[in-house]
Amino acid sequence: MAVANPDDRGLRLFVRYLVLTLIALIFIFPLVFMVMSSLKPDLQLLTDTNSLRAFLPVGDISFENYFAAFERAPVGLFVFNSVFVTGLTVILSLAVCSLAAFSFVFLNWKGRDLMLTVILATLIVPFETIAIPLLLIASKLPWLDFDGLTLGWLNTYRVQIIPFIADGLTVFLFVQYFKDLPRELIEAARVEGATWFQIFRRVVMPLSGPVIATAAILKFLAMYNQYLWPLMVVQEETYRPVMVGLQYFFQLNRAWGEIMAYLSLITLPVLAFYLYLQKAFIASIASTGVKG
């Protein structure tokens, strides 16, 4: 609609941006509050909530809370555990699921269609419905290593990693992507003498950058932010990830400053990563929506 009056146009634009910005403030204010509070001593932090000072780095600013948090709880250990578990799961998941997807799309084998249907059917099963029985199973699974045979996977890294390596969503994403690859590329490689594994490694995976990024981002978020499962299966401090480590900060005195520091510590890296790659993040989510 053509606007005759140029002032009108400027006004409408201003209003649009105003609305957008107000809404943006709603989304951002708690996070700003969190970071600012992490820099303030408890007393000031709490009184600052009375005013806009809550969102400003004013007063007695320091990293004191962060140091205190490290003393109260083995934060470094928790971060290491989270990074280790998340990183390893993402890498293994990408490898295992892409390999399976490759076999579903490019190979013809007995039972293939049934197996794919079964895997995709598991998309309907929310984790919460299998968490309890899985807890029982995990407590009784055997494991063979240098110390011999042990029973039970609780309080280990493997209980946090292995159950999540294969999942229907990652397989689905790779299957969809592989289906769109030009089949003649695969055929040409076969004529050139490549084995199926060689085709996977040299032809298909190098061309799979986008789906690898999507799958990795989704898996990373899911694993890093996990709460229910590690809560149940990892009691010992040695193996606890960051999300469960929160409980340390709820002892007798509630030190909000330290809590905010801890929260900031475990969130800011992810946020930074997100802001840097936000296009990829959002595209990941969008692609699951489109395919759904």
Next chain:
Amino acid sequence: MNFRSLLMRDIICFSGFTMSIQSKLTSANRTGWLMALPTLSLITLFIIVPLIFAFGLSFTNQRLISPNPTEFVGWKNYYQLLDLSFVKLSPEVDEAGAAKVNNDGSYEYPRIRTLSRSNPEYEHLRGMREWTSWQLGEDRLYLMARDVVFMKAVVNTLFFVLVVAPLQGGLALALALLINQRLRGINLYRAIYFMPVVVSIVVVSLLWRLIYDANDGLLNNLLGTLSFGLIPPLDWLGSPDTAMESIIAMSIWQAVGFHMVIWLSGLQTISPTLYEAAAIEGSNKWQTFRYVTWPGLRNTAVLVLIVITMQAFALFAQIDVMTQGGPLDSTQTIVFQAVERGYGKQDISGGSTISVLLFIIVLSISLIQRYLTREKH
């Protein structure tokens, strides 16, 4: 954030896709199985087996660690959870047979405990507790439940789902429409609206605990300051009237960006030529939305609604971090109950029973979605 709940794809359509390369069956057979084996074994062991176990365990008295062997108990767990009874009571009468009226005009009724404790007339009520009641004229209709907390959990969860689904879905759509403009810097706004999605719900819950705090909470103080003291501070998480609602607001804040993005991709699949045609016909904003935008969004709408619903039924982390089911069981949820039993009380069979019930609910919803998005004609 449960991504597994995202895709309610019609599974049958995948079995129908054609393979692109025929190959010698024997060698491809072996290679195919080899490549798929890790995934298949892991999914079988860690998703399919637990699911089957859930069903099986719900018929036993399994505990996490127990010296006694596990016994089969039939439907007992389900009975314990789901048994409900209605009891209609007439008011206490005086010697003349007329109903006794209290000072405040209410009637007196026999105490329920006398019926449920050891009354031979009401054998089936033994072990049940009063859940709620309604007035019917002079009589009072009591609803008894064998597990009142679980019932409350179910009701709370349903409440959460029924409020969050349309609210979050609708807000997400509104935001998507807002973001769908071609303005400079719009991507920055999109990035900000999406930001809470990336933050763990646990972090969000803890953060909002301080925001919602009764004494030093940011929300109370801000509201007080903005209203010049007119709005009194509320104990958001401590009062049964506001606890669930507060959690609802926070959950929506965290997740709405996610669904905004899904709506956005749906919006962007609507052909721009349709909008142009509408503009030529002189359609205004509302009409354009109703006749061009909305029909093209139908499948996205179903997807968004289903995903929100499924995620909503799984409500747990917020409760665990913020309220632990209280105050007065007003924030009990199905999953929280499952975890409390299975993990807290080590009652695996009880937790499994609840898991089975949850699965049935979720499965029904996904079947409904399949039905709603089926290919017509």
Next chain:
Amino acid sequence: MANLSIRKLKKSYGDTPVIKGVDIEINDGEFVVFVGPSGCGKSTLLRMIAGLEDITDGELEIGGHVVNELEPKDRKIAMVFQSYAIFPHMTVRENMAFGLTIAKASQEEKESKVNEAARILKMEHLLDRRPSQLSGGQRQRVAIGRAIVRQPSVFLFDEPLSNLDAALRMDMRMEISKLHKQLDATMIYVTHDQVEAMTLADKIVVLKDGEVQQIGAPMDLYHNPVNKFVAGFLGSPSMNFIEVRVNAVREGEVEVQSNSLDPIWIPSTIDAPTIGEQLSLGLRPQYLTLCTDTHEGKLHGKVVITERLGTETVVDLSLKDESRIIASVAEDAIFAEDQEVSLTFDPTQAHLFRDVRKSNS
């Protein structure tokens, strides 16, 4: 030796037969073209030769060895795909060396073979480029280069020029022809374009519905088509067919006539023609000549559409019985719409066909 022998080759998808018993002999160094309409099975046949499709029945022999059960890489073949199928994430050099890299060949071997192929195709300057930086024709050459590096017994081409524009297609056609002479290799080439078939082939195999219609040299098929399908498939504009009645029969000749055709004797190889039988008379547009004198003409009709192409004029005529034929006359003749025209032709250039089946599709 790089000869090929296809014996009673069959293929079915489940219960549906797609290739219904094909016999073809290909000699060392021949350029053979499989041609036919879409869905005739020519690509399937090529892929069976390559090993990308299973053979349901019959035998395939390459260089004297039966290769039915062999993997593509063991058959000593190389294939050029319609979409070129060059790997976007590798350079041209890496693309061409791919087969050798897979086979863990030495660096020297890779270099020498790749450089040699690049020299033949005159693309040394492209070796370090990526496919995204290449034009369609250049990509096609990379695909061919990759095939050359394999040093196969047989080259297989699957409609390689379909994705190119018309001008480029003609250039590439000539390049492929030159390549054939230069390498002296056996080449099997699939196309739906009969011009490519006619110009490139030593031998053409015409396919329809999974069956061989005719095999022979291009001119052989052009002048002596064995059935209506082959006759109508080769040549452009395609052959006209007129339904005629047999009037009289003589040794090696048949007199035919129709509502639009005056009686005329045609030399025929039809087996035991009977009087009154319906036959199809095939007349190529180029062999119809205009008659100035209407009495000389055998066919009479009215002009419907004229296309003047400069070197020739193509006229679409409506005959007395409402059927249409096309005549291609030399030079720049001008016709008015509805102009009455008479045509004649040399009977030895005409063909007679008996419809074995119903002729639809």
